[in-house]
Every structure is written in structure tokens, then in C-alpha cells.
Amino acid sequence: MLLVGDLNDTKISCSLIQASVFGLGSGAQPRASLMVDRTFLKQHAASMAEMEMLFEENPGLFGHILDRKTTETDGAGVGHKSDEKSATGPDDEPLIVEQNDQPDGGAKGWIYFHITSRVHFQRRIFEREEVKEMLRKHCLHYARVCEVALLNYCFMDNHFHLNVAVRVEALACFNASKFVGCIKQQFTNEYKIWFNGPYRREKRHRPKELGNGTLWEGRPHIERIEDDAQFAACTLYIEANRLRACSGAQLDALEEPPMLRTHDDEEARLQPCYEELLERVQSYRYQSARWYIGGCQGEEPALTDGTDGNWASEQELELWWEVPVRDLPKGWRKVWFKERPGILKPTLAHARSYMENPFIARLGSTPQARGRTFARLLMSTCWHGRNRRVCDDDEGNEPGVVDF
Structure with a gap:
């Protein structure tokens, strides 16, 4: 795929990506377990155990999840492990197709993935x-280019989490690793220009320029979400990740679990200690939790259902395709998509389109009620995981520079 674009007034000539992310001949998506290391699996299993405790404490909200005998997909639309049949993709890699997942355009027509990628040396x-902002811009751009729904995200200081959804009929030609690879490659290009230019100029000691080495730590960790319990656990894990990593003293001081919404006290407030934690979540701009807590009101900078891309018309494409990147209108980016050229333009705020998160949708009858319940579930996640906090390694003081 050939991509050229205008990155915040920084001109990038072009970059050649060897294989298409979402086009003919891109290859099938291998099973997620082949792309996850043991440490990631261990952490995922621990977070699932915490979620099980949370589910059991709130049977009114999660009774359907606790019923392990259910063999059909319910309202969440997340496929279960039963009734699987194998297929083979163009690259002879196994592709699992769920019989219960029908591409009917509703929630049952989606497959979900939890994606994590870390920076090299934990910088x-x-x-x-x-x-x-660079990273968020590229996540939104490639979600639209590849027609992938972005449901949850959280940007930490040295890694990021994404929860994406792919339509069942498009799964055969979707490769999650290449999708994340495009995001990381374009971010790396822009980050190096920023670091070697504006960032170095504002520092007195002038740190060394970034060379040509890798910025990322190996392949991304990609976990396919198999059922409703995993989807609920993944959503809560992503949204509570930063709070558990950055609020250690407050989490250690917790003495009682938070109150959850019930039918009798829907307007009940959290305890003061949890109100402070919730304010920290809502004040952080680079995760999707604040939007869901607010009842999904207003515009969210990164979330999308993948269908709200503002593509140039045939006349605009004919007029602008041969124009150098530096002369394109601001925000226009050229892409080679599905074996044809295209130009993706900025999407206006009123044209934004979001996919309804199936887990959030079941938490209440109104957006405000769902937001309140989700906030309390986040606090419960912190309570159950307070003894297993997410801790970042010690890093240097300069972005991208490690002190030895």
C-alpha cells in the first residue's frame, strides 16, 4: 500500500508498505493465540479472574455471562467458542469462522480484538x-481506511491499548498485525521528524538525534475476544489501565468496595475516595472512558465505526492525485486502498459515526444511567485489582532516550 500524507503541517513524502492491510490478497487473520506471548496471557488470565469476581458480585448486571451453558450469542453479539469451523486463508493460515456470527449488519456481524503494543526499552x-495526538490521529485514520470500528483505547506513556471490531464478512482479508503496523510505521515517521526538529530545538542540551533503529518492542500483542465475558473484561481492563498504573497510593488506601447502581438507588453517589479516582479518569483526554462515563455525548476524537471516512469524489481524485503532497489541502491524505487510489479528507463533526459498544449498551436504559453504571464498574475493577497494579518500568527523563 502506498501512502502519502500531510501530518500536522509536517510533510512526509511517501512510505511503501509491502502488503495491503485490508485489501485483496492481504492474507487471513491467524488465531490470536499465535500472536501473544506468555506474559500477556498470564496478565490476561489474572484480569479475567478479577472480572469473574466482579460478575459474581453483580448477578443483576451479569447473570447472562455467569451462565456458562449458553451456546448462542446474546445481546452483546460477541461470538462464543462453540460451533466453530475452520477455514483456510490465502496464506494457508487458519481462519476461524463462527456459525453464530451472521453478517447481518448488527452486533452479531462483528469480531473483536484486543490489541496492545509497547515501546522498545519501555521508553x-x-x-x-x-x-x-500523533498516535490518536493515526489510529482514527487507519480505522477509517480499513473500515474497522474502534471501540476503546487507552494511551499510556510507553504503550497503548485498542479494542477494535471487524465485520465477519471482512475477516478473511483483514490482518490485525498489519493494521497496527501501519499505525506504528506512520507514527514513527512523524515522531522522528518531531523529535529531531522541534523537540531538540527546545532543549538546551540538544539530545542526540534518533537514528534508524526500531521504536517498538517486537510484534503487537493481539487477542481475539471469544465471548461476552472476555469482551466485558477487555473493556474494563483497557479503561482502568491508566488509573491502576498511576494511582497506586490511592488504590492502596481503599478500604471498601464501591457502591454499584441498583434499581432502588440509581442516583446514589460513590464514596469520596472513589469520586477522586473517577475525576482522574474523566480528566485524562487520551482514553475513551471519559466519553462513555459522560453518556456518549458529544464528539470523541478517536472512536469510529469505520464507515465515516470522507473520501474524495472521482472529480477531486482526478484533480488532486498527481499533486505533490505538500500542495494538498490541510488534512488530506493519499492512500492506495483495495487496489485503487483514494484521498481521505477530514470528517466534519456532524458527520462522525460511532459504533455502539455492546457491553456499555446493556448497563442501563438511558445514556446517563449507562455512564453511571460504567463508572462504578471501573471503580470496582480498581478495587479487585488493587493488589495487582499495572506498574511501568523506570525510564529516562527524556522522551525516546534511556539513561544508562
């Missing part, structure tokens, strides 16, 4: 807001 390159 805190995402500490500054302008760097987080």
Missing part, C-alpha cells in the same frame, strides 16, 4: 500531549 515517548 516514555507518549508523555507529551502532542505525541499522544
